[in-house]
Amino acid sequence: MMPVDAISLGVFRALFEGTAEEMGVTLQRAAFSPNIRERLDFSCAVFDHQARMIAQAAHIPVHLGSMPASVESAIHASAPFSPGDVIVLNDPYAGGTHLPDITMVSPVFVDGEPRFFAASRAHHADVGGMSPGSLPLSTELYQEGIILPPVRLYRAGELQCDILALITANSRAPQERQGDLEAQLAAQRIGEARLKAIANAHGLERAEAHAAALMAYAQRITEAAIHAVPDGVYSFEDTLEGDGQSEQPIRIHASVSVSGNAMTIDFRQSDAQAAGNLNAVTAIARSAAWYAVRLLIGEDLPVNHGCFAPINVITRPGSILDAHYPAAVAVGNTETSQRIVDVVLGALSLALPDRIPAASQGTMNNITIGGIHNGKQFVYYETIAGGHGASADGSGLSGRHSHMTNTRNTPVEALELALPMRVTRYHLRDDSGGVGQFRGGSGIVREYEFLTNATVTINSERRIRSPYGLNGGGAGICGGNELIRGGEITPLPGKWTGTVTAGDRLRISTPGGGGWGAATSDTPD
């Protein structure tokens, strides 16, 4: 056994995290689509040979617990590997989450064996399917785009041009896809090179011993955080507002049991899987649950396999959080994941009333737009931030992304240079935060004017049921979607797909965060 000490642990943490960070920088810089290069909708991580995550760069929380499944799936489907292989996949039922998230996995060979894996996941703005942007109001997976089981994009160092051509041909923006996939491959090369360099410089045995020690270390910290939560069983539930096919509410229920250093999060009482696109695969439930627990850890912590170990997540097959193939899953990744966090935090608020914040906006406000302009296809995806929940520590942030996402906006100037549309307003939404001793953060108003005919799909939540307040604080104000045509304003449902014509405007108002504590007469507005 290699000596591992409190000091060498810090050294290896820097080495592994530095690798994931560098992969991310490369991907961002070389990418083409606004979604990756401006909004940073991607994650990079490194794994050991058992698909246990060693380090993830601080990118997108929803990818946190779902990347290990990709690596597992790549190993399961494609081993044995050759040096220079790169596996690509997006199948939610084989290591993916939803089809636009394309994951690449590279085995890293040391002494003739795959000892590490480098992985990157990026949200590609269009992978086909029934509406531009590949987040349709679907009822089965086949409607959502091209399905990639784990396949080799590189075989022993040789690009499989036919596979690449197949992927790009299934996108409404094939050139952009090719550029983004190349950028993702560049990140994979960096990850592979860095991991090899670490093994060469420090010896494989020492590197692996430290990877394992980093996991044990993260586990100890996570256990300490769980230990600080009073033992007990805490239950909470909240709902989604309909699956795009009906407005029938869908219940998400969490029962959180804390006992010493261990936590079980049981989602089995959640509703059955839905006909529409809000279903989630278990990796999403795990990601969201882990994220919520990660928030309890007040200190800097390497995010790796060890953080997951003390938390047992249980789902019921056939339920909304553990859907059967080929259920539609397009926005389970974005919307359902946010509600899972809301219910886990809600349950924890019963144990830790002074620490847990009220609900944040609880949606990502997914907007996808596509059409043909000057004979060329265009497609665009973005999400819009909203209000954060207030807590005993103060008011919630306004106009910022919360919980399972942290993607940036596309600058208005970048958007208008690239697409036939105009942003006519983008500002905070007054008085949308829940009232209370501390106010919830404000949502955002973002309004687009279309300069050409286009197909628009909206996947949003918290349009009917508001983000909860806590400890007597008021709920955040619900969001709203409106179509403005010739001066006439038509409210749109939370999930909508339709065509717009040049001159139409779409106004999205995002929810405010919940308030915390009862408002008193001297509470400022």
Next chain:
Amino acid sequence: MKIGVDIGGTFTDLVLSDNDNIRIYKLSSTPDDPSRAMLEGLRLLSDGDLSRIAQVAHGSTVATNAILERKGAKTALITTAGFRDLLLIGRQNRPDLYALHPTLPPPLIPREQSFEIEERIGADGSVITPLNIAALDALLAQLAVAGYESVAVCLLFSYAHPDHEQRIRDRAVQLGLFSMGQIALSHEILPEFREYERASTTALEGYVRPVMNRYLGALESAIPSPLLIMKSDGGVISAGEARKRAILTALSGPAAGVIGAHLIAKAAGFDNVITLDMGGTSTDVALIPGSPISRAESAIDGLPLRTRVIDIETVGAGGGSIARIDSGGALQVGPQSAGAQPGPIAYGRGGMQVTVTDANLVLGRLDADHFLGGAMRLDIDGARQALERLGMTLGISKEAAALGVIQLANTSIERAVRRVSVARGYDPRQFTLVAFGGAGGLHACEVAERLEIPRVLIPPAPGVLCAFGLLAADIRLEYRDSVLMTGEEAVTKTARAVERFIHEANIDLEREGIPPEQRHFFPLIDARYLGQAYELTIPLTNALTQTFNAAHENTYGYQLDRPVEIVNVRLEAVGSVDKPILTRAPITPNDAQNAKISAAYEREHLIPGARFSGEALIVQMDSTTVVPPEWHAEVDAYHNLILTRGKP
């Protein structure tokens, strides 16, 4: 006689250069009025006759501190209607992914100081909605009555059509409500797309300009000689220019040291250098492959700043960085710092937490009796007890704990060196590490060893290298325009812009007193494949596509068969100044025994030609150098310490 003045939080350093005569003077800073110490130093060095000074080059943290302490001018923001919250929404991401209650630093310009004006420019520069003059007049009157000292204007697509921004300023001046200088226009400050970054840079300019204006105005009336001000990109500009573009100085603190290190290393015969400037709270690392590199993106206190800065990596590992054991049982060092107050335990000012300095002291790398030339006695017992306690928690001796603290600090620094070298395709083994700042010499050899850097250079006065660098900095002006075109059209527009820039630069350099033969022009373009968002900077050549493809291949490992888009055209105009003359002293081979007191060598007594082997300690007024075992020290003809590993 020329004098460089660097004002830091603790000391004000002055370096005088007069032909081949170089003199150094160090005095305590006067934070309530930083210019007091400066003027006192100038009087002393000029024997009371300020008119003898031909030029003063000054590095100031006035702009930096105004931002960090939120003590800038009361500033209003004017945006396109519908975009008032531009600065508050930012890029809509939160700074800390896993915070239960995320917070943001207070904005420079709060919401109630942000205003909208009816107007709109399109992406192609066309006017969608004309500027509403009546509303503008009312708004300007409102701002004047409310007593705003400064106004930052950022309209959408103003870089493509500056007319509306210009008219806002013209109108304000015409109505007698504001002066030209009180209004910062985004298309002048940063003619580039991406509204948030442009607005942020413009707001920063508006916020610090009045403060800088007052400070430099007072200095100009007190000092009869021309005054040059350090910028973040390592060049200097006249005080007059700096009063108009104050934000260019915001990150100038570490830049002067890089310039100073470059000059000294070059004279000593080393062209490829990595600088390591280690102070109390952080360490700044920069790579100089022949000449310093600058970059376009940076931030101050989380606020994007898009002016050129020397490409410096900063890590939170300095002498004052705090060591602690986290709940998982790992030792962590930094980024929290004990700063100068209370400082390390060893300072005896009430510091309770183990710092890197305490670890160095316990390991005998600092001399408790000769710290700061004996001006401060270090509390070695306090440091020992604290490391004993830290070691007990970890189950190791106090020495092992101290070594651990040093090792983790060195790991952070190593990561920064890797980022500027390996990550950018440079092999550190081909570089010389130039270490300075109070703690640079303590850590340099061990950092070099980790990266197989063969040589370390410690300048004669590592504590005043920034002041020295000020004397070596060239006048550096930048001209830029947004292009956003491909093909022939782009090439034509670029060529015309460069021609215009050279004409302007000649006028500006003339005014700065730079003769034509000392003017150098570097036309550059920022380019990308059409559809990418980030640009690579390449020199303007006839073979644009090949040059870009090669640069892309070099950076990302592949190239594409796609049109190359020119995003910006820039001209860097350099007016080279006469550098301080470093004189060679005769080399007298000697074993340095003359400089040896007890266990340490006194730097001031080491003469060129001195050679000795580690393990050794070299002490001087404001810094200490550790020569580890298997390392050898030699003093070169410029009094630099050259440390190498292996056989002497």
